[in-house]
Structures are given as structure tokens and as C-alpha cells.
Amino acid sequence: MNALEVLRREAELLAMSAIGQPPHKGVPACPGLNLGETVRHVGSGYRTALEWIRLGREPGTGEWQEFPTDGEDPLEFMRSGAAAVLAELEAHDEDEPCATWWPVQQNYGFWRRRLAHETTVHRMDVQGAAGMEVGPVTDEVAIDGVDEVLTLWLGHKLDVLGVRGSRDSLVTIQVQDHLWLTRCGPHGASAWRVVDPEDAHLADAQVSASPMTMYRWLWGRLPDRMVQVIGDHDAIAQLWALLRLATK
Numbered sequence: 001m002n003a004l005e006v007l008r009r010e011a012e013l014l015a016m017s018a019i020g021q022p023p024h025k026g027v028p029a030c031p032g033l034n035l036g037e038t039v040r041h042v043g044s045g046y047r048t049a050l051e052w053i054r055l056g057r058e059p060g061t062g063e064w065q066e067f068p069t070d071g072e073d074p075l076e077f078m079r080s081g082a083a084a085v086l087a088e089l090e091a092h093d094e095d096e097p098c099a100t101w102w103p104v105q106q107n108y109g110f111w112r113r114r115l116a117h118e119t120t121v122h123r124m125d126v127q128g129a130a131g132m133e134v135g136p137v138t139d140e141v142a143i144d145g146v147d148e149v150l151t152l153w154l155g156h157k158l159d160v161l162g163v164r165g166s167r168d169s170l171v172t173i174q175v176q177d178h179l180w181l182t183r184c185g186p187h188g189a190s191a192w193r194v195v196d197p198e199d200a201h202l203a204d205a206q207v208s209a210s211p212m213t214m215y216r217w218l219w220g221r222l223p224d225r226m227v228q229v230i231g232d233h234d235a236i237a238q239l240w241a242l243l244r245l246a247t248k
Contacts, residue, residue, distance in 0.1 A: 001144045003112035004089060006137075007119055011082035014042065014123035017130055018075055025129040029221040035129040039078045040067065042122050046081030049111050050088060056099045085115060102156055114152075117145050121219050128221075142211035143178055149218045150180050150191035153246040154239075158189045163245050165189065169235035172203040175214045184238050205231030207239075220244055 023036025044066045051059035068077035092098070094109030102110055120141065124134045137145075150173065158164075168185035172194070179194035181203060194200055209217060209227040216222045220243065229236055 001113075001116075001140050003094075003109070003116040004086070006116040006141055007082075007089075007112065008086055010116065010119040010123050011042075011079070011086070013135065014039070014119060014126050015075060015079050015082075017123065017126045017132060018078075021126075021130045023074065025131075027125045027129045029128060029216075030125060033125070035126055036074055038122050038125050038129070040074050042119060043068070043074070043078035043081040045118055046078075046085040046115065049115060050081075050085055052100065053088060053098050053108075053111070058099075058101065082119075085111075089115075101160075102152055104156070113144070113148060116141075117148055120145065121221070124216065124221060136212050137215070139176070139211040142215040143175055145215040146173065146175055146178070146211070146218060147180070147193070149215075149243070149247065150182060154182060154184075154189050154243055155191045157246045158242055161245065163242065165238050165242055167234075167238065169205070169232065169238055170203040171231075171235050171239045172200040172206040173214065173218075174200070174206060174208040175211050182239055184235075184242055189242055203231065204235040205229065205233065207236060218243060219247060 018035060018039050021035055023034060025035045027033040027035065027038060044064070047064045048059060051064040055063070068074050089108055089112055092108045094107060094112055096108050097106055098108050098111070100106050100110040120137060127134045164186050165184035166186065168183070171182045173180040173182060179197060179200050180191055181194050181199065182191045183189065200206065207227050207229050213222060213226050217227050
């Protein structure tokens with residue numbers, strides 16, 4: 001996956017989908033979130049990433065522009081942020097070191113991938129709010145997005161937040177011939193790719209779907225009826241609830 005090209009394309013699609021749309025339109029998959037706030041949030045996210053890179057650490061409150069200035073169009077705020085972060089990421093190889101919030105990956109490649117998926121998910125939100133058909137992504141992008149939400153958000157972000165599950169459980173995530181095992185419980189959460197398919201039989205439950213459907217389901221954008229589930233439904237419910245906390 002060329003994350004930089006995905007980011008560039010998705011940022012433009014998001015902007016085009018938002019043009020002329022009332023900002024108060026709600027995002028169907030995210031009650032309480034509207035189109036205008038989604039556009040602003042993405043623009044703020046681009047600036048947060050730039051400050052992480054510039055400062056070499058997590059920026060504190062007030063160290064990045066979180067909101068458009070008075071009279072600044074929120075869509076332009078988002079587009080100028082996209083242009084700035086694309087220019088910064090293009091100027092560096094993906095393996096070049098820089099500060100990130102994931103200890104496992106301290107390089108520009110982290111921000112390329114993270115912002116590509118951030119923009120893609122919120123582009124879908126904007127299209128849903130606008131009443132448009134949600135445009136697809138390639139299987140490659142969706143499968144990478146599945147891996148990212150499981151390993152980065154479930155496997156790392158929950159630990160940073162200090163959030164734990166109530167019971168030990170293993171859930172397999174299956175997308176085509178790709179398999180992940182997720183472990184949730186009182187001792188934390190983790191997720192990893194399954195090398196030997198036989199290992200998947202250790203799980204208490206399994207969730208299967210096409211790449212695009214699984215990508216959206218894991219991000220809380222689709223209901224359970226859109227995926228195929230077998231096994232312990234409580235284990236799946238715990239995974240779902242923890243993902244919602246991780247990606248909030």
C-alpha cells in the first residue's frame with residue numbers, strides 16, 4: 001500500500017464530498033458527530049501530526065491550531081492542513097526517524113499510514129452524512145486498515161489509556177485468507193497476525209467479513225449484522241466495546 005498516495009487521494013475525496021454540504025448534517029454511524037466537526041477534526045489532526053514531528057514529542061494544549069481562525073472556512077482549514085502534512089511527509093523517506101505515539105514505529109512511515117487511515121475513515125463519515133454512497137477502498141487498503149486498528153489501537157492505545165477487559169477471551173478476525181488473533185482481558189489487550197491457521201482454533205469466537213466490511217466494522221461504522229460471527233458472542237461484544245474505547 002502506498003500510504004502517501006492513499007492520503008492524498010482520500011483527503012481530496014473528503015474535501016469534494018463536503019463541498020456545499022450543511023455542516024450540521026449528522027454522521028449516521030457516529031451519533032453526536034456531524035459533518036462540519038468531522039472536517040474540522042481532520043484538519044486539526046493534520047496539524048497535530050506536524051507538531052509531533054516538529055517538536056519531537058506529543059504537543060501540549062495550545063501548541064497546534066485546533067480550530068479555524070475567525071472567518072476561516074473549515075473546509076479550507078482541512079485542505080491547507082492536508083497540503084502542509086503531505087509536503088512534510090513527501091520530503092522524508094518513510095524509514096526516516098521521527099517522533100510518533102507508537103513506540104514500535106518511530107518514523108515517517110507511521111504518520112503516512114496513520115493519516116491515510118484517519119482520512120479514509122472520516123471521508124466515509126462525511127459521505128454518509130452527505131447522503132452519498134460510501135465509496136470503497138481497495139482490498140489492500142482495507143486489509144492494512146484492519147491490521148492497523150487491531151495492532152495499534154486495540155494492542156497499544158488501550159494500554160496507554162489503562163483500559164482492561166473484564167474476562168480473558170480470544171477472538172479470531174478473518175478477512176479472506178488473512179487471520180488475526182485478539183486477546184482481551186484483565187491483563188490487557190493484544191492482537192497479532194496468525195501464521196498457522198490451526199492457531200485460530202484456539203479462539204472463543206470468530207468474526208469474518210470482506211475487507212471493506214471488516215475495516216468499517218472494526219471502526220464502529222457498521223452493525224454486527226454486516227459480519228459473520230461464530231462462537232462466544234460475549235467475547236465478541238467485549239472486543240467491540242474495547243475497540244470503541246480505543247478509537248474514541
